[in-house]
Amino acid sequence: xxxxxxxxxxxxxxxxxxxxxxxxxxxxxxxxxxxxxxxxxxxxxxxxxxxxxxxxxxxxxxxxxxxxxxxxxxxxxxxxxxxxxxxxxxxxxxxxxxxxxxxxxxxxxxxxxxxxxxxxxxxxxxxxxxxxxxxxxxxxxxxxxxxxxxxxxxxxxxxxxx
Numbered sequence: 324x325x326x327x328x329x330x331x332x333x334x335x336x337x338x339x340x341x342x343x344x345x346x347x348x349x350x351x352x353x354x355x356x357x358x359x360x361x362x363x364x365x366x367x368x369x370x371x372x373x374x375x376x377x378x379x380x381x382x383x384x385x386x387x388x389x390x391x392x393x394x395x396x397x398x399x400x401x402x403x404x405x406x407x408x409x410x411x412x413x414x415x416x417x418x419x420x421x422x423x424x425x426x427x428x429x430x431x432x433x434x435x436x437x438x439x440x441x442x443x444x445x446x447x448x449x450x451x452x453x454x455x456x457x458x459x460x461x462x463x464x465x466x467x468x469x470x471x472x473x474x475x476x477x478x479x480x481x482x483x484x485x
Contacts, residue, residue: 327479328420329410331392333471334360335432338402344464346471355392356408363387363394363406371398381429382422397425405429427474435467 334356335343347356366386383396388411397405405428409416 326412326414328416328424329412330407330424330475330478331410332356332359332408333428333475334363334404334406334408335428336360336364336404336406340364340404343403344468344471346468346475348475359389359392359394359408360406362389363396364404366394367396367398367404367406370396382418382425384418395421395425397429399429399432403432405432424474424478427477428471431467431470431474434470435464438466 331349331352332345332347334345337343342357342360345353345357345360347353349356363386367383370383370386381397381399383398386394386396386406388394391411393409393411393416395407395409397407399405405425407421407424407428409421
């Protein structure tokens with residue numbers, strides 16, 4: 324049995340390229356994983372916007388590897404980007420495991436956004452579409468953060484989220 328994936332961070336990025344949630348699982352490396360999420364956007368835009376992938380392909384695969392981190396990308400049908408930062412190890416990372424992780428995270432996000440009470444803190448007169456994502460720190464998103472943590476624990480990462 325191969326060793327479990329070591330997830331260091333997960334990032335959800337809006338269609339307008341604003342971070343929705345960047346959850347790190349390594350103490351003291353928060354800024355590093357913000358950098359990983361933002362540098363992944365260039366590769367995601369190149370792959371997803373270049374017309375090279377089918378419209379049904381959400382999984383973008385390995386985006387790049389840097390020092391001790393490998394960044395993998397996923398774009399939902401609503402153009403929300405999900406970036407996983409996995410620890411580089413000597414073991415083989417199977418795409419099937421990464422895709423299952425992305426699908427679980429996508430469903431957690433979908434369930435959070437489907438909550439009809441999510442936008443209660445938002446003024447309805449605002450034409451700006453990104454405002455619901457800006458209240459991600461509110462209590463209404465607590466369940467979403469908890470679901471992200473559950474997916475991480477299911478992978479075998481027992482480090483508490485920061």
